[in-house]
Amino acid sequence: MTQRRIAEWLLVGLLVAGLAGVWQLQKRIDAEQKATRVEWDELSVRSGNVIKKMSLEYAPLMGAIYWTRVVQYYGEKHRLHQRNLDLLWPLLDITTTLDPSLVVAYRFGSTFLSDRVPRGAGRPDLGVKLLERGLQANPDEWRLYQDLGNVYYFDMKDYRKAAWAFEEGSKNPKSYIWMKVMAAKIAAEGESPETSYFLWQQVYETATDPTIKKNAEDHLKLMRVELDLKAINGAVDGFERQSGRRATRIGELIQAGFIRGIPRDPEGYPYVLGEGGKAELNLNSPLLEQMLMEKSQSSRNELR
Amino acid sequence: MTNVWTVATNTFREAVRDRVLYNLVFFALLMMGAAILVGQISIGIEQSVIVSLGLTAISVIGIFISVFIGVGLVSKEMDKRTLYALLAKPVQRWQFLLGKFAGLVMTLTVNTAAMAVGLYAVLWTVKHPLARSDWYLLVAVYLILLKLALIVALAMLFSCFTTPFLAILFTVGVYLAGIYAEELRTMQAVDLNPATMRVLQGVSYLLPNFENFNVMGAVAHGRGVPGTLVWQDTWYAMLYAAIVLTGAAMVFSRRNLK
Amino acid sequence: MPNPAIEVENLTKDYPHGFLNLKMRRSLENLTMQVESGEVFGFLGPNGAGKSTTIKLLMRLIFPTSGTARILGKSIEDVSMHRDIGYLPEQPYFYDYLTAAELLHYFARFHKLTAADRHERVQKMLKKVGLESAKKIQLRKYSKGMLQRVGLAQAVLHDPQVVVLDEPMSGLDPLGRREVRDIILELKKEGRTVLFSTHILSDAEMLCDRVGVIVGGRLRGVGTPDEMVGIQTQGMEILFEPDGTGKSFPLLARATKTGERYRVQLPEAELYAALDELKAAGARILSVAQLKPTLEEFFMNLVDADRAQANAVEVSGK
Numbered sequence: 001m002t003q004r005r006i007a008e009w010l011l012v013g014l015l016v017a018g019l020a021g022v023w024q025l026q027k028r029i030d031a032e033q034k035a036t037r038v039e040w041d042e043l044s045v046r047s048g049n050v051i052k053k054m055s056l057e058y059a060p061l062m063g064a065i066y067w068t069r070v071v072q073y074y075g076e077k078h079r080l081h082q083r084n085l086d087l088l089w090p091l092l093d094i095t096t097t098l099d100p101s102l103v104v105a106y107r108f109g110s111t112f113l114s115d116r117v118p119r120g121a122g123r124p125d126l127g128v129k130l131l132e133r134g135l136q137a138n139p140d141e142w143r144l145y146q147d148l149g150n151v152y153y154f155d156m157k158d159y160r161k162a163a164w165a166f167e168e169g170s171k172n173p174k175s176y177i178w179m180k181v182m183a184a185k186i187a188a189e190g191e192s193p194e195t196s197y198f199l200w201q202q203v204y205e206t207a208t209d210p211t212i213k214k215n216a217e218d219h220l221k222l223m224r225v226e227l228d229l230k231a232i233n234g235a236v237d238g239f240e241r242q243s244g245r246r247a248t249r250i251g252e253l254i255q256a257g258f259i260r261g262i263p264r265d266p267e268g269y270p271y272v273l274g275e276g277g278k279a280e281l282n283l284n285s286p287l288l289e290q291m292l293m294e295k296s297q298s299s300r301n302e303l304r
Numbered sequence: 305m306t307n308v309w310t311v312a313t314n315t316f317r318e319a320v321r322d323r324v325l326y327n328l329v330f331f332a333l334l335m336m337g338a339a340i341l342v343g344q345i346s347i348g349i350e351q352s353v354i355v356s357l358g359l360t361a362i363s364v365i366g367i368f369i370s371v372f373i374g375v376g377l378v379s380k381e382m383d384k385r386t387l388y389a390l391l392a393k394p395v396q397r398w399q400f401l402l403g404k405f406a407g408l409v410m411t412l413t414v415n416t417a418a419m420a421v422g423l424y425a426v427l428w429t430v431k432h433p434l435a436r437s438d439w440y441l442l443v444a445v446y447l448i449l450l451k452l453a454l455i456v457a458l459a460m461l462f463s464c465f466t467t468p469f470l471a472i473l474f475t476v477g478v479y480l481a482g483i484y485a486e487e488l489r490t491m492q493a494v495d496l497n498p499a500t501m502r503v504l505q506g507v508s509y510l511l512p513n514f515e516n517f518n519v520m521g522a523v524a525h526g527r528g529v530p531g532t533l534v535w536q537d538t539w540y541a542m543l544y545a546a547i548v549l550t551g552a553a554m555v556f557s558r559r560n561l562k
Numbered sequence: 563m564p565n566p567a568i569e570v571e572n573l574t575k576d577y578p579h580g581f582l583n584l585k586m587r588r589s590l591e592n593l594t595m596q597v598e599s600g601e602v603f604g605f606l607g608p609n610g611a612g613k614s615t616t617i618k619l620l621m622r623l624i625f626p627t628s629g630t631a632r633i634l635g636k637s638i639e640d641v642s643m644h645r646d647i648g649y650l651p652e653q654p655y656f657y658d659y660l661t662a663a664e665l666l667h668y669f670a671r672f673h674k675l676t677a678a679d680r681h682e683r684v685q686k687m688l689k690k691v692g693l694e695s696a697k698k699i700q701l702r703k704y705s706k707g708m709l710q711r712v713g714l715a716q717a718v719l720h721d722p723q724v725v726v727l728d729e730p731m732s733g734l735d736p737l738g739r740r741e742v743r744d745i746i747l748e749l750k751k752e753g754r755t756v757l758f759s760t761h762i763l764s765d766a767e768m769l770c771d772r773v774g775v776i777v778g779g780r781l782r783g784v785g786t787p788d789e790m791v792g793i794q795t796q797g798m799e800i801l802f803e804p805d806g807t808g809k810s811f812p813l814l815a816r817a818t819k820t821g822e823r824y825r826v827q828l829p830e831a832e833l834y835a836a837l838d839e840l841k842a843a844g845a846r847i848l849s850v851a852q853l854k855p856t857l858e859e860f861f862m863n864l865v866d867a868d869r870a871q872a873n874a875v876e877v878s879g880k
Contacts, residue, residue, distance in 0.1 A: 056483055057363065057518045061356040068345050101525045104348055208348045310671045314657075321659040385655050389716060392621050392649035393672035394642055560624040 046090045048097025055098065063099025070095055070105065074112060074211065085121040088113060092130060096137075103141055104209055106134030110147040111203075111212055114155040118293060119215065124155035143206075145169025146179065150199055153186060163187035178202070193230075197223050221266040222294065225287055228263060232271055232279035235259050246277035307399040308406060315377070315407020324373060324411060327365055331419050334361055339426045350430045355524045358423035359444055362416060366452045369412060371475050374459030377404040379468040382561060391561075398553040405460060405549060409453050416452070420445045437526040443534060444523040450541040451517040455479060457548040458512070464556045482514040512544055565635055567724050567755040568597035568620070573629035575615055590615050591779045592629070597757055602750050604770035605759035608865060612779045613759035614652055617728045621649050633724060645673060648717035652728040654709055658702035662693050662712050665701065666719055673720040687715040692741070707738040714745055725749055727758035731765055743769060763858050775861065778868050790860055797829045797853045800836060805844035813839050827853060 045051055055062040070091045077085055092109040095102060112120040114127035131148045138144065149165035152158045163186040170179035178198075185195055200223065204216035232250075235258035239247045242256065250273055253259045263271050269282035281288045319325070338357050342350045378401070381387040390400065420442065427441075428434060458478055462471035488508035496504075516537050519529045575590040590612045597603045605613045618624045620631055622638055636643040656665050663684060670680040688694045691711040696704070701712065710730065717725055730746075731739045739762075746769055749756050760766055766773050767787045774784045783790055802824055804814065813836055817824035828836055833850075840847055 053484070053487075056480070057515065057520070058356075058360045060352075060521045060524045061360045064349065064353045064356050067349065099521065099524075101521060101527075102349070102352070210347060306674075307672060310668070314668055318657065318659055385651060385653075386657050388621075388623060388651040389649065389654065389656065389669070389713070390672075391623060392644055392647070392651075393669060394644040395672050396641055558625065561618070 043087050043090055046094070048094040051094055052098055060099045060101075063095050063102055063105075066091060066095040066098060067102060067105055070108065071211065074108075081118070083118045085112070085117075088121050089123065089126050089130075096130065096133060100133075100137035103134065103138060103144070106130055106138075106141075106144055107147055107207075108209060108212060110144075110151055111215060114151045115215070116155070116294070119218075124151050127151045127155070140172065140174075142169040142172035142175040142179070145172075145175075146202070149182070149186075150203070153191070153199065154196070157191070159186050159190040193223070193227060197227070218290065221287060222290060224266050225281060225291065228265065228271065229279040229281075232259065232263060232273075236273070236277050236279065240277075247273060248277065249273060305399075307395045308403040311395075311400055311403025312406035312410060315404050316410045319373065319408065319411040324369060325415060325418075327369065328415065328418050328422075331361055331365060332422055335422050335426045339429055342430065351427065351526075352524045354423075354427055354430055355441060356520060358419075358426070359441075359448065359520045359523070362419045362423070362445060363448050363451075365419070366412060366416060366448060367455060367479070369415065370408075370452045370455040371459055371472055371479075373411075374408060374456040375463045375468050375471045375475065377408060377456075377460055378463045378556070379471065383468075385561075387561065397557045401460065401464075401549065401553050401556055405456060408456050412452050412456070413449060416445060416449050435526070437528070440523045440526070440528050443529045444519050447517040447519060447529075447534070447537055450537055451514055454512055454514075454541050454545050454548075457545040457552070461548050461552040461555070464552045464559065478512065479514065482512040485509075485511040485513045486515050513540075516540060565599070566596040567599045568603075568631070568633050568757060570595050570616070570620075570631045571629055573616065573619060573631055574627045575612075575619060575624065576627045589779050590619070593776075593781050595774055595781060595784055597755060598772075599755055600750075600753055601771040602746060602756045602769055603758075604766035604773040605757065605776065606761065606763065606766055606773050606861070607759075607776040608761055611776045613761075613776055614728055615779075616776070617726055617757075617759060620726060621647075645720070646723045648720070648722035648725045650710075650713045650717045650725075650727040650730055653732065654713035656701050656709065656712060656716075659700060661698050661700055662688060662704075662715075663697040665712065666716055669716045670719055675720065683719055683721075687719050691715045691745070706733050707735065710734060710738065710742070714742070718749065722754070724755045724757070727756065729760060730758055731760060731762055739765065763861060775864065777864050782864055797827055798833050799825055799827045799851050799853050800833075800840070801825050801848040801851075802840055803846040803848060805846070807844070809843060811839060811843045813843075823848065 051062065051066075052059050070088070073087060073091060074085070076082075088109070092105055092113070095105045096109075099105075109130045110127040113130060114120060114122075114124035116122055128148065128151055131144050131151065134141065134144045135148075145165050145168050149162045149169065152162035152165055163183045166179050166183035166186065169175050170177075170183060182195065182199070185192075189195070197220070200216050200219045204213060204220055207213040207216060232253070235253050236247055238258050239253055239256055247253050247256075250259070250263065250271060254262070265271060265281055265285050265287055267285050267287055269285035269287075272280055272282055274280035281291060335354075335358060338354060342353050342357075345353075381390075387400075391397065423441065423445075424434070424438075427438065455475065459471065459475045462474040466474070485508045488511075489505055491504070516533075519533075522529060570593050573590060573593040574588070576586040576588050579585055579587045589610075593612075593616060605616065607613050615624070619626050620633065620638055622641070631638045633643055634646055657668075660668065666684040666687060667680060670684060675683065685694075688697050691714055693708065693711055693715065696708065701709065704712070710733075714727075714730070717727065727746075730742050734742065743765065746756055746758065770787060772784060772786055773790060775782045775790065802817075803822060804824065813826055814824065816828075817826040826836070837847070837850075
């Protein structure tokens, strides 16, 4: 090998070593940044209009990109069990400004903005605002009326407005009959467990976005639990009336014929009777945690 | 007129031999990447994302070609002096300009059509079979092509009287201004006196309103485009380009070559 | 006498220059001349004298500040007149992505020749300029000489009556220059009018029927090469070798030495006296020749005289 070739090979070796050095250095820098950077969310530009102007002619694509940010943001927060959903509204605001026809953004937003903390941001007013914007841009999307009705019914407990929303939606010939039925039922009765269960079931069955679907499923499970507990408590009362004492175990109720088979919650864990003979979730059931969070939040809401 | 055709076909040949069409490879890779990723990232709106991304790519790549190659059409010939022997033939300078324009527009048409085919292919892999509403995509692509032709005309105009660098700058500048022309018209700035407002409004009408050709929002969500808009846009592009090219021809006809 | 092929009348060209292009530089001033049908006319001058400017004005690549010109009776504004003229630009550059054959075919189309006609002529031209074997190679791979030949081919492809060549020999090696000279002579034989510009005076002397000398933007004279120089000889020149004894004599002092030889120039009248002197000194006489001034000397005198005046004729513009 001539000197020239040796020199060339050395040079190549040096380059490879250099790249390896760059790699290592980058790892160090990443670690350093992770240590010093606090985990806060960044949204440097908050104005939807500004971003729209910066997007030149490509606003719908930017809208799609911001939509993915929304999904990721919510997913991360949910995964880390963080309660702070401050950026949800700005992100959705930007997304829908960029692409007013992105219906899924309105639907997603309405659910997770309105829903109670920690599942959502606890801001049903923003949910309504988003949906109204969505309806203005997409007047033919009757599903947004459905969502609007849900927000009024579940989160704002304004049954008059909820009935109105379902009624409006039912005027669209593409909508389903149940919209009109629900409108009348809510107008007459306000809240009822069957209505609640039905509404969530509609969302669950027709949702295309997996996050929305999962959320509806969770709600349905909790409602199922409520209904089950109510039924079991009814059996306990019946047992008491019949035998003169309160039951202490589910087994007694089964033996007495008030319940057929071992009642299990939607996750498959059998219910138990707690203090004072009240029906409760099994301690092992993951639904217990969710239930407690709901209870604490609603009591907090009542205190306000 | 045959002179125009002769120059046009040679311009097309030049584009091919200069490997302009290789940008299609980049486009193909981009679209394939998108097809693979879109399933992971944005469930439920795959079609919308692919259409938006595809149209954006077609538009951006097309604009790059229109500006850079459009400016070069005349500048390159003047700098390299290939023009000298040509102008000694019995051919008018305006025929030369028009031929160059036609040649690049032909190249862009072929390029854009190929990209549209690629876009449909990717769309098909994500969502078989294609619905009727998917054909609206062709309308969006056609309108983009009109926009590109107009940009080529502008690029040629500027390159006839300034340096290539400035011509690129001006063309991009007019493109950006043209996008915001509509905003300019409807702007409600409180502290401008009415005379200024009217001047700005006038300017907004004279700028090339490129937003006319943008139907990405509708097509990405499967909505159609009214036929009248397509007609009007076609007339608009032809008229505006004709004005620009006439200006270019006038400038070029009196220009002393170095 | 048939009409002149090229007529130029008071052609003037000013160029803007300087800061903000406010000043004007006159690169051509009131050029008036004619090129007769069938002659080879040489346009002589140093670089920047205005030769290329004149030719570009004729070919309508640039526009005159004032004055007119006609080729074959038609004004230079008439583009259709280009059918009958051929042009080879200075330092030609053609589309480098085309082959020689493709380029010629492309240019031929502008002359509205039929397809068969085009094919035949392109073949003929390629053979004429010796590029037959390279016709399928892209022009980007051509040497300068080959490009010059392509340029000549495209200039005469359409059988033009008038051929205008801008510095056709520049940058060529002696073989290339010889080839170009031969082609020009062939064109002349075919009865075409040839106007070419050059700063190589020996070529002009050899080829041209008439020359026009242009210096500093002004035409200094037109005529046959002989006329320009003046037919009178300037004297005689003797080449001799002294006998080696180192003896000095008057003529030796006047002579210039090159190696072992001496040369001396003197008027014709003094010739015989000088020969006697040399014979007496025992010098060996190598040659006696008539001194004929060349175009080059005439030229140099002109340039020097011009430089003695102010540099460029500046006409302050608007």
